[in-house]
Amino acid sequence: MLLSEIMKGLQFNLKNGDLDKEIKSIAYDSREVTQNGVFVAIQGFTVDGHHFIDKAVELGASAVIVEKDVSIDDSVTVIQVNDSRNALAHISANYYNHPTEDMNLIGITGTNGKTSTTYFIKSIYDQAQKSIGLIGTIGTVMNGQIIQNKNTTPESLNLQQTFERMVKHDVQNCMMEVSSHALCLDRVAYSRFNTAVFTNLTPDHLELHNSMEDYFNAKAKLFEMAQDFNIVNADDTYGQKLIKRVENLNPTLITYGIDEKADVYATNIEYSSEGTEYTLHLPNGKIRIQVNVPGIINVYNSLAAAACAYVNDFSLTDIKRGIEALQNIKGRFEVIYKDRDNKVVVDFAHTEDALKKALTTLRNFTKGRIILVFGVYAPPGDVGREKRHAMGKVAAQYADYAVVTSDNPKDQDPNLILEEIVEAVEEENGTYKMVLDRKQAIEYALSISGKDDVVLLAGKGHETSQVIGDKEIPFNEKEIVKEILKEKGILI
Ligand SMILES: CC(=O)N[C@H]1[C@@H](OP(=O)(O)OP(=O)(O)OC[C@H]2O[C@@H](n3ccc(=O)[nH]c3=O)[C@H](O)[C@@H]2O)O[C@H](CO)[C@@H](O)[C@@H]1O[C@H](C)C(=O)N[C@@H](C)C(=O)N[C@H](CCC(=O)O)C(=O)O
Numbered sequence: 001m002l003l004s005e006i007m008k009g010l011q012f013n014l015k016n017g018d019l020d021k022e023i024k025s026i027a028y029d030s031r032e033v034t035q036n037g038v039f040v041a042i043q044g045f046t047v048d049g050h051h052f053i054d055k056a057v058e059l060g061a062s063a064v065i066v067e068k069d070v071s072i073d074d075s076v077t078v079i080q081v082n083d084s085r086n087a088l089a090h091i092s093a094n095y096y097n098h099p100t101e102d103m104n105l106i107g108i109t110g111t112n113g114k115t116s117t118t119y120f121i122k123s124i125y126d127q128a129q130k131s132i133g134l135i136g137t138i139g140t141v142m143n144g145q146i147i148q149n150k151n152t153t154p155e156s157l158n159l160q161q162t163f164e165r166m167v168k169h170d171v172q173n174c175m176m177e178v179s180s181h182a183l184c185l186d187r188v189a190y191s192r193f194n195t196a197v198f199t200n201l202t203p204d205h206l207e208l209h210n211s212m213e214d215y216f217n218a219k220a221k222l223f224e225m226a227q228d229f230n231i232v233n234a235d236d237t238y239g240q241k242l243i244k245r246v247e248n249l250n251p252t253l254i255t256y257g258i259d260e261k262a263d264v265y266a267t268n269i270e271y272s273s274e275g276t277e278y279t280l281h282l283p284n285g286k287i288r289i290q291v292n293v294p295g296i297i298n299v300y301n302s303l304a305a306a307a308c309a310y311v312n313d314f315s316l317t318d319i320k321r322g323i324e325a326l327q328n329i330k331g332r333f334e335v336i337y338k339d340r341d342n343k344v345v346v347d348f349a350h351t352e353d354a355l356k357k358a359l360t361t362l363r364n365f366t367k368g369r370i371i372l373v374f375g376v377y378a379p380p381g382d383v384g385r386e387k388r389h390a391m392g393k394v395a396a397q398y399a400d401y402a403v404v405t406s407d408n409p410k411d412q413d414p415n416l417i418l419e420e421i422v423e424a425v426e427e428e429n430g431t432y433k434m435v436l437d438r439k440q441a442i443e444y445a446l447s448i449s450g451k452d453d454v455v456l457l458a459g460k461g462h463e464t465s466q467v468i469g470d471k472e473i474p475f476n477e478k479e480i481v482k483e484i485l486k487e488k489g490i491l492i
């Protein structure tokens, strides 16, 4: 494609060279530049992409997009813009021919429940034999294949390329998780959303957003982008704020909930350890359904999915069939071992609210003790300390015994993280043991688990590695539990 076509519609300042050249690729990472490519230099959180321009030119970049003044070889076209990340999204959409114009795109945002809700929606589409692609924390799912992503919401270039592949493979519907990072960093800019869904908002990611207000404003952007429908949880405090903000916009507003008045709601809810039965009410009728993933959180997630399917013209029976067909969600309240006396559950709860909900859900169905294995990754400084403190408090208040261990300590001192968590557990008079090594922590939890106890491994969910320092170490909790139980002679 000609550079002039790639740049169409973008405000820029041509500092050197011309736009009359054929471009073969786009890259925002110098290591991925190829011959006759465009390199977009981004000022990142850790390094400045402008430092890698020479490397990009060496690898064949014939044009660079920059925010800063740079001096390079005369043969290279230099284009200056105000915001490189936004420019990257713009040129990526141009390069891949605005694929979202040719598909039905559903975006879901909120602190918790995004992945779970996308799996309910996918199940409804799958059961009705309608094609749907999925982009989120577990990866990109298309035509039965899963490709892992670095981020829940990929960078705009990767995203537009994925959309283009979906369109080419006749995947007409796409359901994607939209993180607040993505909204702030323009990863989804120039994507056309038909429907936006809001789950809930509780403290998280406050290292990027300075306050809950900022965090909320970032999430709210998605609802200003959607063209047709905005679907909002009416029982969430921030959901109510969002309703007020978007009720007069063009897209039709559909609310869902259990307690507050809503368009889509649940009544006669009956909880059990295996799942929940409730009467689903939609604007066009009601039907009794069974949700096979337990807890009130999955009543909310299935309601969000039902609302989304309703606006996409699925019948009540199609919605029921799809929701009932979902038997488990990878790493979300997943029972990985069960016998007459014991249960081991893996859950991705890694925020204060999610941990509280996971523990209260389990409490309803646990005769014995809840033994919680958990750690907290959180950024350094006050934001990190507050998160560790909040999760430590929840552990002490809602679990019977906490084995405090590592999550993904990344670049921080793992011992210090544990000490900060334990401070809060002690303040609440919780019973605990500190075991730095996560495998040993799991071993310990299993060794003290008695009749009717449940061991909850929280925080890592579907993940298959642990990040300690700059090393990513294989760590698959399901496999580790199997291994330990085999060693104990419990499994063969
Ligand atoms: C904090 C954050 O959001 N960081 C994202 C950001 O990276 P960054 O700005 O730090 O990049 P950087 O390392 O400083 O590099 C700056 C630029 O130089 C380039 N570079 C770098 C090295 C080199 O040799 N050559 C080169 O050109 C880089 O490609 C980049 O363009 O831009 C990158 C490219 O898009 C992202 O992959 C990266 O996500 C990191 C991996 C991350 O962990 N992000 C998390 C916090 C995140 O975004 N999470 C959300 C929410 C998840 C949830 O729902 O909870 C998500 O959507 O995943």
Ligand SMILES: Nc1ncnc2c1ncn2[C@@H]1O[C@H](COP(=O)(O)OP(=O)(O)OP(=O)(O)O)[C@@H](O)[C@H]1O
Pocket: 110, 111, 112, 113, 114, 115, 116, 117, 137, 152, 177, 199, 200, 297, 298, 300, 301, 331, 332, 333, 347, 348, 349, 350, 353, 354, 355, 357, 358, 461
């Ligand atoms: N509706 C909900 N409300 C509160 N907590 C929830 C809800 N749904 C799931 N959770 C909890 O949050 C954890 C993460 O769930 P899920 O992966 O669906 O959320 P997410 O928004 O995609 O999070 P992430 O983007 O971090 O993956 C679950 O393991 C569960 O403990």
